[in-house]
Amino acid sequence: MCGLIFLFDQRLASAELSSRATKALDKIRHRGPDDGHFEISKNSVIGHRRLSIIDILGSVQPMSDSTGRYLLSYNGEIYNYVEARARLSGRWKFRTNGDTEVLLAGLILEGEFFLNCLEGMWAFALWDTIEEKLMLGRDRMGKKPLFYQLLPDSGVACASELPALRKLSCEPWYDDEDSAADYLRYGYAMPGYTAIREVREVMPGHIIYWNKNSELMQQPWWQLKTRSFLGNKKSAVTELRETFIQAVKRRMVADVEVGAFLSGGVDSSLICAIIRKEFNSPLKTFTIGFEDAAFDERKYARLVADTYGTEHYEKVLKHWDEKALEDLLMNHVGEPFADASILPTSLVSKMASHHVKVAISGDGGDELFSGYQRYQARNILIWYSRLPKGLRHLAEKAVRALPEPTAHHSRSMLKKAHLFMDIVARQKAETPYFAPMMFDSLTLTQLAPGLEGKGHSPPGIPEQTELDDIGRMMFADSLIYLPQDIMTKVDRASMANSLETRAPFLDRSVIELAFSMPTDWHRSGYGGKKMLKKAFAGYLPDSIWKRRKQGFGVPIHSWFQGRLGERLISLANEDIDGPISPEVVSNLLSAHRVKGRDYGYRLWSIYSYLLWRSNKR
Secondary structure (H helix, E strand, O other): OEEEEEEEOOOOOHHHHHHHHHHHHHHOHHHOEOEEEEEEEOOEEEEEEEOOOOOOOOOOOOEEOOOOOEEEEEEEEEOOHHHHHHHHEOOEOOOOOOHHHHHHHHHHHHHHHHHHHOOEEEEEEEEEOOOOEEEEEEOOOOOOOOEEEEEOOOEEEEEOOHHHHHHHHOOOOOEOHHHHHHHHHHOOOOOOEOOEOOOEEOOOOEEEEEEOOEEEEEEEOOOOOOOOOOOOHHHHHHHHHHHHHHHHHHOOOOOOOEEEEOOOOHHHHHHHHHHHHHHOOOOEEEEEEEOOOOOOOHHHHHHHHHHHOOEEEEEEEOOOOHHHHHHHHHHHHOOOOOOOOHHHHHHHHHHHHOOOOEEEOOOOHHHHHOOOHHHHHHHHHHHHOOOOHHHHHHHHHHHHOOOOOOOOHHHOHHHHHHHHHHHHHHOOOOOOOOOOOOOOHHHHHHHOHHHOOOOOOOOOOOOOOOOOHHHHHHHHHHHHHHHHHHHHHHHHHHHOOOOEEEOHHHOHHHHHHHOOOOHHHHOEOOEOOHHHHHHHHHHOOHHHHHOOOOOOOOOHHHHOOOHHHHHHHHHHHHOOOOOOOHHHHHHHHHHHHHOOOOOHHHHHHHHHHHHHHHHHO
């Protein structure tokens, strides 16, 4: 995996272009510690940092065509590059053996249409040095990041990460109040936006065209759409099994050793089982645990590792580390990010990076195969909403009268009841559903009164009339929550440790197959992932299939009982010109500590935002 930069600025001489490129590439050295180069052409510079995975000795970037007209800097992996290369045979004389030149040749010969035949993950910048035209592109599901900023005098800068982009542009950056509102609602920026008013993100599945004489144009080259599966459930089970096995096989392509994350949940366990059972490949697996037994999944990971004889490694995250979070936020994410599991994800990536350069993950399985608890909650909410108003009021009063357990929701029915009442409170705000919200509307207004009514409109989600309520939630999560939270977390945490991650569930064929099936094939009663279990029932121990969905939870509730709570109050009081009310933060913390409410994740989202602002000042 790699990192890229590009800058066009007519105001700058070559020496300044070189200086900025050097500083920007240094900010993303972690994304590509094996090699780094940049090329200057007229008023532009294009650069690259490389983590060598395929064609290790060749495929140096930026890569040019034989005439020197086109320059490509590319971050990603194309798993079917051998087949794509054969498609171009006779029209291109290849000089290397990797996927980079295949992408370069395809874009020059066929333009954006070439991307439709590719399977993989990527972000790229293609520069036409003669016509001075730039083409930026991002993979279907937004696995690889790419940010850009328009500059004065018809200039543009782009980079894989925000800290590198800032070194390139050297222009003032100001907070985007709409993105601040989005962050406090959802825990991340909306697709296409960032926390910085002047900076945008290339949308997943989109292409951007830019030249100095015209406005920037962004358009989709691929969109997630549903289709009706034409066969019966039995044939769908067979197709799913074959399709997913091939998706895993594609992600084993590398000239270095490939390992796997193993949480003990269904998705990562299934991938490890397929690698050992279908391909008999040696496999190193990596797990992070917690001292709090309610959040610790190590015993399940060990069960799978023992069942399939993997070379298994594990570590325990014992405490919150402000310095580690600060490093991730400021030097990698570059904007507020509320998902606390970025810390254990970074730790497991660091551990894995000592043994392998590539790790396969189970990301995407919950969105595609209906694994999240919120889908189950939506079914219950439909039933609950039909009860008389008075009865619902009594139920809420009874639940809120009992202290909220700090145990993980998978181990406590009372915890589930409290979380369900949170969903009831957010029901109006989450209709129509775009993504799970951090706060209900009243609390959010009290917390940040100056941001009331602000926020970016979520990107247009294609209307899928054939989907039911839960199907639409899954669809929205795949287009918003998955790229903005899950993919952001995994990319920044893994690449901070120079580790490439690959996600078989996000293979195009798997995505389109999953969304072709009726929702009730994926979920029956209150359980999800039914099609996965039917397709791979014999691959995992029954205890893995039957266990409650847990997710990568972090025991942050206890952290705010101690020093982290004091740090939060200090940050809130210091941010005198920010939108957050210190009084409301203090009230939330007090309720968390003494009034039997678990506000851990919401307090963490505030803490992350304030920490980012304190470092930015």
